[in-house]
Amino acid sequence: MNIEVLLTEAEIAQEFADSLEARDLPEKFFYWTPLSVKRWKELSERSEGSLRATWESLAAKAAGLTAPFGAKVPVISLGAGEGLKDRLFLRALVAAGRDVKYFPVDASQTLLEMAVAGAEDDDVEVLGIKADIASHMHLVLAADVSEAPRIFLMVGNTLGGFDPMDQIKQVADVVQKGDILIIDARLRDGAALPPREEQRRFVFAPLEAAGVTPDDGQVDFAENRDDRLDGLYMVTRRFQAARDLRFQAGGKEVPMARGERILLNFRYMYTAEAFRWLLTEHAGLRVVGEMNSPDGRFITAVCIRA
Numbered sequence: 001m002n003i004e005v006l007l008t009e010a011e012i013a014q015e016f017a018d019s020l021e022a023r024d025l026p027e028k029f030f031y032w033t034p035l036s037v038k039r040w041k042e043l044s045e046r047s048e049g050s051l052r053a054t055w056e057s058l059a060a061k062a063a064g065l066t067a068p069f070g071a072k073v074p075v076i077s078l079g080a081g082e083g084l085k086d087r088l089f090l091r092a093l094v095a096a097g098r099d100v101k102y103f104p105v106d107a108s109q110t111l112l113e114m115a116v117a118g119a120e121d122d123d124v125e126v127l128g129i130k131a132d133i134a135s136h137m138h139l140v141l142a143a144d145v146s147e148a149p150r151i152f153l154m155v156g157n158t159l160g161g162f163d164p165m166d167q168i169k170q171v172a173d174v175v176q177k178g179d180i181l182i183i184d185a186r187l188r189d190g191a192a193l194p195p196r197e198e199q200r201r202f203v204f205a206p207l208e209a210a211g212v213t214p215d216d217g218q219v220d221f222a223e224n225r226d227d228r229l230d231g232l233y234m235v236t237r238r239f240q241a242a243r244d245l246r247f248q249a250g251g252k253e254v255p256m257a258r259g260e261r262i263l264l265n266f267r268y269m270y271t272a273e274a275f276r277w278l279l280t281e282h283a284g285l286r287v288v289g290e291m292n293s294p295d296g297r298f299i300t301a302v303c304i305r306a
Contacts, residue, residue, distance in 0.1 A: 001116050003128035004145075006138050007107055016206075017250030024263045025206055027161040028107040028132055031081070033209040037110045039202040040081075044156070050293045051156060051184065054300050055085040057291060058182065062089050063096035065180060065302065066151065073098045074146035078133050078171065079158035080104030083115030086153055089182075090124050102126040105133060105142045134162055136170050149178035157186040157298070160268040164278055165228060172283035177305050181285065184300040187292075188233050188269040203237045203264050210247040210254075217241040219264070231274030237264035272299050279303055 012032060019025050030036055058065075066073050073093050077086045083104050093100045102124050104115035112128045119126035127145065131138035143150070152175060159167055175181050204212075204219055219239050226232040239262045247254040256262070270278070272292075279285045279301055289302035 001113060001120070001128070002126065003112060003116060003130055006129065006131040006141060008130075009109060012107065013250045016210075017252060017254060020210065020247050020249050020254045020256075020262070023256075023261065025265060026134065027265045028134070029206045030202065030265050031106070031108040031111055033206065034110060035209050036202070036205040037108065039198070039205040043196075043198040043202045050295045050297055051085060052088070054184065054291055054293045054298060055088045055155070058300065058302075059088040059092035062092035063098070066093065066098065068178070069098075069149050071097075071099050072101075074101050074103065074150045075153065076103040076105065076142060076146065076150055077115075077153040077155065078105050078139070078142070079154060079156075079161075080106045080115045081108070081111045081156065083118050085155045086115070087118055087122060089151075089153070090119065091122060094122070094124065100124055101146065103129055103142065103145050105129045105131050105138075107132045133158075134167070136173070139170055139174050143174035148176040149180070150176075152179060152181040152183075154181070154183040157184060157267070159183060160186055161265060162268075164232070164268050164270075165282065168278050168283045172285055172305075175285065175303070175305050179305065181303040182300065183279070183303065184298050185275045186267070186269045187275075187297060187299055188231075188271060189296055204239070206264075207239060207247070207262070210249050212245060212247065216243060216245055226268075229274055229277065231271030231277075233269045235267045235269065237266065238262065239264060270299075275299055275301070280306070 016029055102119045106112045112130055116126050116128040129142050131142055217239050221237055223235045226234050241256050241258050241260050243258050245256040284306050285303040286306040287301045287303050291300045
């Protein structure tokens, strides 16, 4: 199994402890531990059918999309996770006779190993990159594994786990002339719904891995408009301690007093108009194709450098 490490497990463990002390847990920690991966897989099963249909349609267009590339097609997946939807696209390229090299990029060792193993099972040449795509330097290093033209993938509303105003600009910075970026997003399609039990378990998993139980506090969800852009919404999750607690993280105890709160990861959603504005007016990309999922919950855009 071939994996290049830009972010070590020791660094993540230290960052996790530091983030608990700061009372703010970024996105990468929600896919880090085996428990988080288990809870993520339980949660993602609900959206799998909707997004899978979209990526099956994209896979059918893969040969045409990459016609200007020639025989060699590098595919760099940012926030690849286990790579299930990536593999639909990869298989279509292989079936079209392309020489594919796959570069899944993720901070989760467990999910990255799944992505690499899956590609190997499909006889696709693969190099996993363990990195934090919130880091601009890591993004640049991940993009540099291959020269343009390249396919960049961001699947499963990956963008929604970061501040989209900042993250899409960082991603656009590594997209060069001749590259293609295929990115999807979760649309806000009506009134906010109460969180499902699988969502609560997923959000709570990093705290549970640090020794906290559901009886130790409460996780609250809230949806708010982001005033920076009409049509941009953020769902926040916060844990409030019901008693004095001690987390076990990074080889040390992190105390937390009763009544204190931790900001857990957030999730952005968009109107279709807001998503297009982020890609084009804000990030300087050009949308050359667009597709909605059958249930209307997701939008996928094919972009190039403007």
